[in-house]
Amino acid sequence: MSLFVPNRYRGKLIVVEGIDGSGKSTQISLLSHWLRSQGYAVAFSEWNSSPLVRQTTKRGKKKEMFTPTTFSLLHATDFADRLESYIVPLLKAGAIVCADRYAYTAFARDVARGVGRRWVRNLYRFAIHPNLAFYFRVPLDVALGRILGGRDALKYYEAGMDLGLARDVEESFRIFQGRILDEYDAMAKEMGFHIIDATQSIETQQLRMREIVMNEIGESLKNTVLHVPKTGEIVAQPSTAPVL
Amino acid sequence: MRNRQPLQFYNEPLAGVDVSDLQGKLIVVEGPDAVGRSTQIALLRQWLEQEGHAVLDSGMARSALAGKGIQQAKEGNTLQPITMTLFYATDFADRLENEIIPALRAGFVVLIDRYIYSIMARAIARGEDRRWIEQVAGFALVPHAVYYLRAEVEQLVRRVVIGRGAFDYWESGMDLRFGTDMYESFVKYQRRLIKALDTMVEPYNFTVIDAAQPIDKIFRTLQRHVSRLRLSGLGPQRPTRPRARAAKA
16 A cells, blocks of 8 residues: 555655754755746745644644644644645646655654554555655754754744653753654655755755756656746646646 | 454554543444434433433534634635544544543543544545545544434435524535535535445444434433443433433534
């Protein structure tokens, strides 16, 4: 049984994964700007950002109401809404959709919270299979250094405080992110991640990403994906045959 | 393999939840929209409380976490099918972990107005994968009894038109446009729901009750069945008539 639904649409789906502080958001942002500058129609979707679910997530976090199961299910609801209302229609229309975190985040994070591995994989079976999935691998200490240096307070669920791993928030965060990192590493091969060494310079990583994009899906970018000419008018490439 | 032992998880343990000390009774009333479930739940509650049982009742979209969010989502017109299924599953999980399991631990009789079966039936009626939703809902506890109030669509239509005077958008499955208007869509959608529930009778051990009968006759049938569950505490239950008038829930 396949993990996800194959992408039969004209558009392409590119996702980035990695623990907090791996630099993946910076990289996908750079990549999407570059693709746009190449004339492609590019859309962007961020984890946990569905307007339909936002109030509920906010309530749950504020009042610390989540259990591992409801946390997992509500994030899947959020994902489903973005997929059904946003990502799939855009893929049908021929856009490149860049996603900052995808179902793999749930596979790593929810399992680190104690939710069953098989159960959470089944939960996301309706997801579209990405054309490219990048995993930004970074040692725990490097990521922690980036996070703990740059931000004010660590948030309750982000630090895994609901699991009672440690009294100290930073210590809890360290243990929790370590577990997530282990999950990512364990699934990297199975999921066919393109692994990027996230200790390298930002420029080096970005070059590597662009190279992989061109090698892996360069042909279909030219032939099927929606192209935006400099005039700003959106038209399909003439050679495009509808895939639906 | 699906579990059939009451108060065990169907096929997926809930993270961090121990079921070994659960002692109450879990009773589910299932059935399509407008079949008269809430009336029967209100009667059952009244009767059980008169018999000295502590009763908790719980129904869909009533969770502290997701109830409000679901209501708001239904008011808009952007709620897509898988999103809806998962939103309801979230609502159910929140009630299961924070209301139902604590009540069972305290020895309550828990009466549930629609359980995972309705969530699954709605998903199946919308063309979602049956095995997918069955596994998603696999963390539910096996109830002691599931009473399925079964009716034909024509009876539901009568109840909706006479009782409420209007068709509901979601009860008519209008998000999927099963017909050109609410009536046609209601008939087609509810027919699918009933069909989906019918397929669960055997695997989920439903007790089927003919909902075409008068309210008090259905209630007496339910009383007879519940009496056989041997609710603990105050000795054998005899079916008694609830004194107060039937609550209109």
